[in-house]
Amino acid sequence: MRVTHLHLTDFRSYADQEIVLGPRVTTLVGRNGQGKTNVVEAVRYLSNLSSHRVAADAPLVRQGAERAVVRARVEKSGRSLAIEVTINLGKSNTARLGRAQAKPRDLLGALRTVVFAPEDLSLVKGEPAGRRVFMDELCVALQPAIAGDHSDYERVLRQRSSMLKTAKNARGDLTMLDIWDEKLAGLGGRIMAARLRAVALLAPHVAAAYEAVAPGGGHAQVSYATGLASAEGYAADASAADLGAVLLTRLQEVRAKEIERGVTMAGPHRDDLDIALGDMPAKGYASHGESWSCALALRLGSYELLTRDDGPDAHEDGEPVLILDDVFAELDTGRRAALADRLTEASQVLITAAVAEDVPQALRGEVLEVADGTVLAGSTHE
Numbered sequence: 001m002r003v004t005h006l007h008l009t010d011f012r013s014y015a016d017q018e019i020v021l022g023p024r025v026t027t028l029v030g031r032n033g034q035g036k037t038n039v040v041e042a043v044r045y046l047s048n049l050s051s052h053r054v055a056a057d058a059p060l061v062r063q064g065a066e067r068a069v070v071r072a073r074v075e076k077s078g079r080s081l082a083i084e085v086t087i088n089l090g091k092s093n094t095a096r097l098g099r100a101q102a103k104p105r106d107l108l109g110a111l112r113t114v115v116f117a118p119e120d121l122s123l124v125k126g127e128p129a130g131r132r133v134f135m136d137e138l139c140v141a142l143q144p145a146i147a148g149d150h151s152d153y154e155r156v157l158r159q160r161s162s163m164l165k166t167a168k169n170a171r172g173d174l175t176m177l178d179i180w181d182e183k184l185a186g187l188g189g190r191i192m193a194a195r196l197r198a199v200a201l202l203a204p205h206v207a208a209a210y211e212a213v214a215p216g217g218g219h220a221q222v223s224y225a226t227g228l229a230s231a232e233g234y235a236a237d238a239s240a241a242d243l244g245a246v247l248l249t250r251l252q253e254v255r256a257k258e259i260e261r262g263v264t265m266a267g268p269h270r271d272d273l274d275i276a277l278g279d280m281p282a283k284g285y286a287s288h289g290e291s292w293s294c295a296l297a298l299r300l301g302s303y304e305l306l307t308r309d310d311g312p313d314a315h316e317d318g319e320p321v322l323i324l325d326d327v328f329a330e331l332d333t334g335r336r337a338a339l340a341d342r343l344t345e346a347s348q349v350l351i352t353a354a355v356a357e358d359v360p361q362a363l364r365g366e367v368l369e370v371a372d373g374t375v376l377a378g379s380t381h382e
Helices: 036-048 118-125 128-142 146-169 175-213 240-253 255-261 288-308 333-343
Strands: 002-011 014-020 024-029 067-076 079-088 094-097 100-102 113-116 220-225 272-277 321-325 348-353 365-371 374-381
Touching (some): 024 036, 036 079, 036 113, 128 175, 146 255, 175 220
Antiparallel strands (some): 002 014, 220 272
């Protein structure tokens, strides 16, 4: 899988920019603020319908414009597919898949990407929310239909939490809360089942990637951590129905506390991804270098998993596009070399760097200069 053409209209700093991307490696080089990261952010947006830099869509629209359009042509299994999303300020986004109008969610799965950026250090050192996003994005990449469950879960969670805030004045009638409990548990069970499967599939790839980028640095492990004690021992193939039943029981157990506090205290929105080096948790114990290696192993492990995914669409999709956004300046020589060694045969890698010399020679590929919000003609560095 690779992106062959990218067209940006009023996206970030680009009023109108068309970019032709070749196979293997393309490196976008430019000083900070010139627009190189905006290019890979657009590719990521087409893949995930979100940015890896900001939480909202508004900053993606060029100042003074009402909408931004990102178009791309994706090649996979010898076929070419056009995909497009329009980001509308103050209105719902729209999309096209091929020649047909589509819902933005319909684009999920058409292009798969894995992004490694400096912000990924927070996957190891930061709060659980970032790790939940990491797990859920991996779940959607493996099974795009799960995105609907995530959207529905967030809606039900908001409704239920709002009802909890008023439950003290409900005079004992909690019938509606019972209904929301069942809805939340059903959706939560499906999300938990997807996470369990994804993390179990990811774990061996993370261990192998960590050994490659930090030889002799210990054994990296990842596991799904849920607050539902009776669900901790569930296998990766645990059914959504069983997990939903466990969650429903837990919601009933903590209802009094929830009404007192006005928040939903159980569910996948409170779970985490445990990352460990040997017997110790990485957060709080890993050194800065070890934390970088863990973050890199999470992304490389995801890349390997999606490349080798044995799901029904694996053969058609092929490996995802790998995006390395300004990370080489953060890595020491050994980690740079180890990363380059693992990626020399990748179908498509998009790299951003302040200077080409930050990128190992073997991984530099075609270099595109970015200056003043314009992508200039490139040159090839073998």
